[in-house]
Amino acid sequence: xTATVASHRKPRQHPLASLTGGGSRxxxxxxxxxxxxxxxxxxxxxxxxTGQAVPEPTPAQVKGRVDALYQEAEVATQKxxxxxxxxxxARDELSRLQDEAxxxxxxxxxxxxxxxxxxxxxxxxxxxxxxxRLLLSADPQxxxxxxxxxxxxxxxxxxxxxxxxxxxxxxxxxxxxxxxTAERLVGTETALKKHxxxxxxxxxxAEQLLDRLTAEQRRRMAxxxxxxxxxxxxxxxxxxxxxxxxxxGVPTGSGAAEAPNARAAQAVSFAYxxxxxxxxxxxxxxxxxxxxxxxxxxxxxxxxxLPRTTYTQVxxxxxxxxSQLAPGDLVFFYSGISHVGLYIGDGKMIHxxxxxxxxxIAPVDQMPFAAATRPA
Numbered sequence: 001x002t003a004t005v006a007s008h009r010k011p012r013q014h015p016l017a018s019l020t021g022g023g024s025r026x027x028x029x030x031x032x033x034x035x036x037x038x039x040x041x042x043x044x045x046x047x048x049x050t051g052q053a054v055p056e057p058t059p060a061q062v063k064g065r066v067d068a069l070y071q072e073a074e075v076a077t078q079k080x081x082x083x084x085x086x087x088x089x090a091r092d093e094l095s096r097l098q099d100e101a102x103x104x105x106x107x108x109x110x111x112x113x114x115x116x117x118x119x120x121x122x123x124x125x126x127x128x129x130x131x132x133r134l135l136l137s138a139d140p141q142x143x144x145x146x147x148x149x150x151x152x153x154x155x156x157x158x159x160x161x162x163x164x165x166x167x168x169x170x171x172x173x174x175x176x177x178x179x180x181t182a183e184r185l186v187g188t189e190t191a192l193k194k195h196x197x198x199x200x201x202x203x204x205x206a207e208q209l210l211d212r213l214t215a216e217q218r219r220r221m222a223x224x225x226x227x228x229x230x231x232x233x234x235x236x237x238x239x240x241x242x243x244x245x246x247x248x249g250v251p252t253g254s255g256a257a258e259a260p261n262a263r264a265a266q267a268v269s270f271a272y273x274x275x276x277x278x279x280x281x282x283x284x285x286x287x288x289x290x291x292x293x294x295x296x297x298x299x300x301x302x303x304x305x306l307p308r309t310t311y312t313q314v315x316x317x318x319x320x321x322x323s324q325l326a327p328g329d330l331v332f333f334y335s336g337i338s339h340v341g342l343y344i345g346d347g348k349m350i351h352x353x354x355x356x357x358x359x360x361i362a363p364v365d366q367m368p369f370a371a372a373t374r375p376a
Contacts, residue, residue, distance in 0.1 A: 056212070057209075057212070059213060059217045059220065059221060062209050062210070062212065062213060062217075062221070063221050065206075065209055066206045066209050066210060066221075069202045069203070069205050069206040069209070070202075070203075070206055070353075070354040070355070071334065071338065071339075072202050073198075073199050073202035073203050073206070073281070073354070073355075074281075074290075074291065074338050074339055074354065075336055075338045076195050076198040076199045076202065077195075077199055077281040077282065077290055078292065078309045078310050078311060078338055079191075079195045080192060080195035080196060080199060080281070080282060081282060081290070081292060081293075081308045081309045082308065082309045082311075082312070083188050083191040083192045083195060084188075084192055084282065084308075085307070085308040085309070086184075086188045087185060087188040087189055087192060090181050090184050090185040090188060091185060093181050094178060094181045094182055094185060097174055097177050097178035097181060098178055100174050101171060101174040101175050101178060104167060104170055104171045104174060105171055107167055108164070108167040108168055108171050111163060111164040111167055112164060199281055203281075203355055206355075222357070258326075258327070259326060259327040259328045260326045260327075260328065260374070261328075262302070263299070263302035263303055263304055263328070263375075264302065264326070264327060264328025264329075264374075264375075265302075265327070265328065266301050266302035266303075267295075267298040267299045267301060267302045267304075267328045267342060267375075268298070268327045268328050268342065268344055268350075269301075270297065270298040270301040270302070271294065271298045271342045271344065271350040271359075272344075272350065274289060274294060274297075274298070274350070274359045275350065275358075275359050275360065275361070276358050276359060276360075277289060277352075277358055277359045278358050278359075279291075279352045279353060279354055279355055279356070279357055279358065279359070280355070281355070284296060284297055284308075285297040289352045289359060290352055291310065291339050291340050291341065291351055291352045291353075292308060292309055292310045292313055292340050293308075293352070294342070294350075294351065294352045294359060295313060295330055295340050295341070295342050296308060296313070298342055299328075299375050302328075304375050304376075306375060310332060310337050310338055310339060310340045311336075311337045311338075313330055313332075313340060313373065313375075314330070314332050314337050314340075314371055314373050315373070316330070316373055316375045316376070317330075317373045317374045317375040317376040318373070318374055318376070319371060319372065319373060320372040320373060320374050321372070322364075322369060322372060325343050325364075325372055326343070326345075326374070327343060327344050327345045328342065328343065328374070328375075329342075329343040329372050329373065329374050330342065330343070330372065330373045330374075330375065331343050331349055331364055331369065331371075331372050332369075332370045332371045332372065332373070333367040333368055333369060333370050334367065334368055334370055335368070335370060337370055337371065339351070339367060341362070341364070343364065343372070344361070347363055347364055347365070348361055348362065348363055348364065349361070349362060349363075349364050350362075
């Protein structure tokens with residue numbers, strides 16, 4: 001009985017066999033389909049090993065990451081500004097040293113010509129003075145040492161040779177300084193390239209994140225940073241900064257404070273005039289600024305020369321306690337002193353925030369406060 005029942009059982013089919021028509025060909029197709037199904041499952045698996053798809057970041061998460069990237073880019077921007085300042089200084093110094101070496105070389109050649117004339121004259125009169133003969137030595141160090149000794153003899157020839165020796169030594173010194181400066185310039189230009197690459201990568205990463213948001217989400221994100229002074233507000237405030245209604249360079253009204261001196265008042269007035277201008281890393285005006293470029297330009301309008309970077313501007317005057325802030329003071333942010341703004345009173349500053357955000361008015365407590373300085 002049992003055998004009879006068993007003989008009438010249908011063989012089990014692969015779950016996919018009915019779709020393939022059965023047989024060996026169907027079995028092969030079934031295996032292929034199963035493999036594809038597994039591959040699809042593997043593709044859908046996230047990095048943490050689960051089978052769930054990676055959720056899209058919320059606008060708040062995007063903003064947090066974008067803000068971090070902008071801050072990292074600004075750190076690199078300040079390093080770039082410092083390297084550029086050093087490169088510009090080295091380039092100017094190298095040009096000056098090259099000009100100086102050329103002038104001293106001309107004087108050296110003139111002195112050598114004088115000695116040559118002297119040697120020719122002495123040869124015609126029966127011999128060459130030992131002091132002049134020393135000039136023809138193949139050993140420069142022996143020549144220089146000997147010239148110093150001969151100078152003490154007091155003869156005209158010895159004096160001429162010693163003068164030539166001094167000129168030769170000075171030319172060598174200047175040329176060596178020029179070579180050292182050229183090496184330093186190469187190093188700073190290498191640093192410039194490195195920081196430029198870092199900045200571009202950070203800003204590109206931020207832009208890619210922002211591209212994942214809708215226009216409305218981006219607009220809301222821009223409004224949540226607690227600042228004002230976009231293009232429209234900037235134009236309005238820029239007009240106020242140039243016109244009436246100023247008390248010591250600061251608009252009158254509730255909470256208005258007077259700038260401590262005329263230079264600070266002029267710096268504040270300049271900053272108001274820059275409202276709405278775009279942020280461009282490395283820019284110092286007049287059409288665009290980065291954060292330290294704006295403060296440098298503002299104080300320059302008041303007759304005060306500030307260094308280029310945030311971490312050097314913070315030492316441009318005495319430190320000021322936050323409770324003692326006055327219009328014109330420089331306010332610095334983050335532990336690395338990577339951002340700076342110009343205080344305008346009433347707990348607000350004018351600053352150049354980051355790419356895509358023009359020069360604007362913002363509360364000082366918008367970012368982690370680090371220090372404040374009153375330029376001298």
